[in-house]
Amino acid sequence: MRSKKAKKARAETIGQILDELYPTTPVPLDHKDAYTLLVAVLLSAQCTDKRVNMVTPDLFALADNPHDMARQPVDKIQHTIRSCGLAPTKAKNILALSHILVDEFDGEVPGTLKELTKLPGVGRKTAQVVLSQWFDVPSFPVDTHIHRLAERWGLSNAKNVRQTEDDLRELFDESTWNARHLQIIFYGREYCPARGHDLETCVICRQIEAGEL
Template sequence: MSKKEKVQGIMSILDELYPTTPIPLDHKDPYTLLVAVLLSAQCTDERVNKVTPELFEMADNPYEMARQPVEDIKAIIRPCGLSPRKSKAISDLSQILIDEYDGEVPESFSALEALPGVGHKTASVVMSQAFGVPAFPVDTHIHRLAYRWGLSTGKNVVKTEADLKRLFPREHWNKLHLQIIFFGRQYCPARGHDPHQCPICSKYGRKSIF
């Protein structure tokens, strides 16, 4: 089987299982998405969605957020973990958005990645889900599955992202990254995974995982 045939087969299965791809993190605009994605680092989307209603009730824009004491932000987001670092990042980036971008989230990878607490993955999620710019954010699910399916060597997320961008059509990146996340959670978990029962691993997985 060629790599092209494998890619087409995987895309067909994902399209059949997940024809629509709702964004997992609750938000109403680019700013609230940015904050939610920042909170999701080393935390589940489910937990973030339980925390953000209270946070956004207190402040749902950079002007309001920048006025809040960091300790108040930290108290609300504590269940998400890393609250000292995340609360300061949310406060600092809100002020930067006010000072440098008139309170708007910039539509630029470089500008986003320069914000406190915002790495390449977070910037990629915001660019793809808020602005529709093709990106392929690689989280632990995508990194794991790309290796299991023989699409990448699994050395690091940078290599995995480059490999996936090379293999999959650019116009499908934004949908695919969500489809793979949903698939990983439902069919291809890190533990207790049976490759024989997995719709994709059973057909396209590495021989070493069996």
């Protein structure tokens, strides 16, 4: 097992590689404000970003703020997002959280982890994406893809995403967290997939395999 110092050195080098490949980290989900980002991230569970971006134009044409969304029948919301996975549950959660935002937050999306995770359908990862990408609060959202890469790269041997998040927070500087989680996702999709992984194109794994990292 690598020492914490060795892991931190590896993380620093990985960070440099990611910074070179992805100097900018645009949010892959189309949105215009905190509410539309929150809904888009909620929809992305078990659904690709590409699919979410195909669905949200019609959804946000129907209602792009909690006041208007709260007036929609749940069946209409579900029909609009039907091509996303878990559409019935997501429709109920979108409607319910919209009511809460209107009733308890004057229609505004709260900017704290505690408040966000109390909203229906909003878990720790979803809340952190909103905090990091809209409110610019240092956060390290970890999904199953980041969890997989952290293990593959020897940065964490955690059994769950929460533990992996703690490990990555320790290894990467806080100032990099908001960009780093997106960079890891981008890199995983482009160079380090779960299947069809090719060391020739994956510089991070190639260097690790060669003992250079």
